[in-house]
Amino acid sequence: MSIDGKIVVITGASSGIGRATAKLLAQQGALVVLGARRLEPLQQVAEAISASGGRVAFRQTDVRQRGDLEALVSAAVEEGGQLDVIVNNAGVGPISRFDDLKVEDWDLMIDVNFRGTLYGIAAALPVFARQGFGHVVNVISTAGLKIVPTMGVYAATKNAVRTATEALRQEAGPTLRVTEISPGMTATNFGDSITDAAMKKKIEADLGATAIPADAIARGIVFAIDQPAEVDVGSIVIRPTAQG
Ligand SMILES: NC(=O)c1ccc[n+]([C@@H]2O[C@H](COP(=O)([O-])OP(=O)(O)OC[C@H]3O[C@@H](n4cnc5c(N)ncnc54)[C@H](OP(=O)(O)O)[C@@H]3O)[C@@H](O)[C@H]2O)c1
Secondary structure, eight states: OOOTTOEEEEESTTSHHHHHHHHHHHHTTOEEEEEESOHHHHHHHHHHHHHTTOEEEEEEOOTTSHHHHHHHHHHHHHHHSSOOEEEEOOOOOOOOOGGGOOHHHHHHHIIIIIIHHHHHHHHHHHHHHHHTOEEEEEEOOGGGTSOOTTOHHHHHHHHHHHHHHHHHHHHSOTTEEEEEEEEOSEESSGGGGOOSHHHHHHHHHHHHHHOEEHHHHHHHHHHHHHSOTTOOOOEEEEOOTTOO
């Protein structure tokens, strides 16, 4: 196992997939450095990890602010002396039909899902270059693999990340690992950001019927991180068996 002793930054760690990943990595001996906007749930995650003997730090982070990601990465380096992995997981999915013209929701998805991931990459790369090693893990979505109505902008932001991830992988050279992971329907608070009441109800019902636990995605992320330094897990798709 190579998780023990790794220093891992995780965005969107106050809930869902980010929280599950933080807990699993901490259980296996990583020092996890958590970022999200809401301090209270972030603190609760950190307390749960500490209470079970894990090593954890956290910092209020809005991934739309480049400086917040720089500060989160700096906190990890200060706390752990280096940065092994950044998991760019923070994301929102206020999905809707195009003719609803929820343009502010489109902007939010671009800013959080795409720009926020780029800011995470920008914060981590100089540290990785200085160290001569590092690992970028970007959480994408099966919404970008099977495009369906109402998910156009969400899927576009996720596929923008997919495109950037592949170019980064090719640029990265022999010492930097780059992984994309595409979850399918996962039981989290993902529906919370949906501003259309009927859409929110439908997505929450779909998730309730089909979703897999956030742990299933966390195990995929841990698998990629756990590989030897010369093994780069490029792309993982994890969805419910029942997802069409
Ligand atoms: N659940 C699914 O079915 C599913 C499927 C495919 C992909 N995904 C992707 O998985 C990732 C995690 O989502 P989830 O399903 O675990 O949903 P979730 O439970 O709602 O978690 C989303 C996380 O992102 C954080 N976040 C949102 N906006 C942020 C911002 N501006 N700055 C920093 N953090 C922010 C939230 O924390 P705060 O609110 O405290 O900031 C929260 O911790 C997302 O990228 C999502 O697109 C989810």
